[in-house]
Amino acid sequence: MNVNPSIIDLVSLAGGAVDAHVVRALEDAGYDGLRVRHGYVFQRLLVEPTSITRLADALEVSQQAMSKTIAELVDFGYVAASPDPADARRRVLALTDAGRGAVETARQARRSLEDAVTRAVGTGRRDDARTALEALLATLGVGGRVGSRSVPIPAE
Template identity: 40%
Template sequence: MTVKPDVETDLSLLLTAASAGADEAVRRKLEEAGFGDVRRSHGYVFQHLLDGPLTIGRLAELLGMTGQGASKAVKELEGLGYVLRTPDPEDARARLVGLTERGHHVVSEARAARGAFRDEVRTVLGEADTDQLLRSLQTLAVHTGGLDLLLRRKLKPAGGR
């Protein structure tokens, strides 16, 4: 396949295209596993609930959004069966939001789907090139600050995805 000259050296566009392909591969795997209703943006909520239930206020703070925005996201995820609101035993006025069994299962399936994508890349590029790609992407992610944001669960959705 030939690549347009203005694209073949545009690292940002190539990374965006590769990321979009990876996202689509993960989405297909999740759909095959019965999670066709989950969106990438849901993962930003899930990641903050992995360590246990949170109040809407705390979740909103971690997501960098308003309480109203977080409530809307939680309501959607609750309707899909991924989260559940329960009374806060320490504050009768508050409710906690936590992952359901289905919520934990979709997180596990997403991790497996990302692993399957990595394996697919190994098949296409070979072991050595894939290892080099991973090292290079890790270095770039550190340099741009993206890895730190990811590890601190502060990475925001790109373009509203």
């Protein structure tokens, strides 16, 4: 039986495989405990230190879910919570050095994959694929949110 998957099937499969590759690279580099959903929080914290409420709103999850995620990241040492100078009842969240190191490791893992794809298909075809994927993200309503690092965390 010859299966000819659609581009959407291929994107879905590739997304999961890329995520697994990046998580493995993080584990190999000693960044234990990280999961794909943590990356969405990291991306948002790269924009600016912020509160749990703002993170939850930006990533379209409940405050309770975000509080749980932040507690994990603080326990692992990837995020620090400090008192907000404007309101001591509120905590400001920021990436630690370990969190920034994990971001750089994940970026390098993705760069190496993109370099391998570029070698396999050439720059022009890679750029055409990028255009198609940007159109897919726009169709799904998240294309404009990539640049602001506020793509919602996918449901698990």
